[in-house]
Amino acid sequence: xxxxxxxxxxxxxxxxxxxxxxxxxxxxxxxxxxxxxxxxxxxxxxxxxxxxxxxxxxxxxxxxxxxxxxxxxxxxxxxxxxxxxxxxxxxxxxxxxxxxxxxxxxxxxxxxxxxxxxxxxxxxxxxxxxxxxxxxxxxxxxxxxxxxxxxxxxxxxxxxxxxxxxxxxxxxx
Amino acid sequence: xxxxxxxxxxxxxxxxxxxxxxxxxxxxxxxxxxxxxxxxxxxxxxxxxxxxxxxxxxxxxxxxxxxxxxxx
Numbered sequence: 503x504x505x506x507x508x509x510x511x512x513x514x515x516x517x518x519x520x521x522x523x524x525x526x527x528x529x530x531x532x533x534x535x536x537x538x539x540x541x542x543x544x545x546x547x548x549x550x551x552x553x554x555x556x557x558x559x560x561x562x563x564x565x566x567x568x569x570x571x572x573x574x575x576x577x578x579x580x581x582x583x584x585x586x587x588x589x590x591x592x593x594x595x596x597x598x599x600x601x602x603x604x605x606x607x608x609x610x611x612x613x614x615x616x617x618x619x620x621x622x623x624x625x626x627x628x629x630x631x632x633x634x635x636x637x638x639x640x641x642x643x644x645x646x647x648x649x650x651x652x653x654x655x656x657x658x659x660x661x662x663x664x665x666x667x668x669x670x671x672x673x674x675x
Numbered sequence: 676x677x678x679x680x681x682x683x684x685x686x687x688x689x690x691x692x693x694x695x696x697x698x699x700x701x702x703x704x705x706x707x708x709x710x711x712x713x714x715x716x717x718x719x720x721x722x723x724x725x726x727x728x729x730x731x732x733x734x735x736x737x738x739x740x741x742x743x744x745x746x747x
Contacts, residue, residue, distance in 0.1 A: 510699075512740055546699070551741035561741065590740050592698075 542607035685721020
């Protein structure tokens with residue numbers, strides 16, 4: 503039985519940067535190879551990924567709708583798993599093609615339609631990835647008062663100074 | 676005796692007849708994550724059983740595609 507399916511593909515930005523139309527036909531060809539009738543396919547968005555996938559921090563999403571017999575999906579899954587240019591895919595059955603989808607897809611076919619070039623991968627240092635903006639802050643000497651007293655000749659003197667400071671603060675209050 | 680905490684209000688109200696929650700509406704789905712990116716409980720989201728199940732499914736699909744984080 504023929505069903506309508508919605509499929510979202512996450513494509514490697516390197517392929518998209520080379521040529522968007524080629525990247526699109528790469529997916530639609532694989533769909534057609536498995537007997538699907540592609541209704542429409544369009545660029546959904548280019549965005550930063552929530553987590554790194556195969557070393558990529560950004561990726562381009564392709565949204566496609568197609569009609570195919572259910573059992574053919576197994577062959578498609580195998581093809582997409584094997585293709586390294588497709589980072590992730592998600593295929594869902596839908597009742598019908600959503601309204602306005604054909605028009606959005608047709609916009610890409612118009613002469614002069616330019617696909618924005620994906621930005622280059624951000625090289626994020628480990629410190630920035632873990633600590634964010636905190637990584638830029640200068641490292642401050644930890645205050646002695648919050649730590650255990652340091653062993654040494656000066657330790658007593660400093661300890662006394664800290665105590666007198668505390669006493670002064672207490673008097674002010 | 677321990678003070679009883681006032682429950683926080685639900686994040687969103689939703690009509691169950693609305694169209695199914697879509698995994699592509701990432702900005703909407705992000706409201707239903709805790710600061711650690713866990714899915715909020717039904718108590719916190721204010722959703723009924725069916726809506727919460729749709730929400731869970733949509734968030735998990737978005738996570739698979741790299742649109743939403745698993746952890747933060």
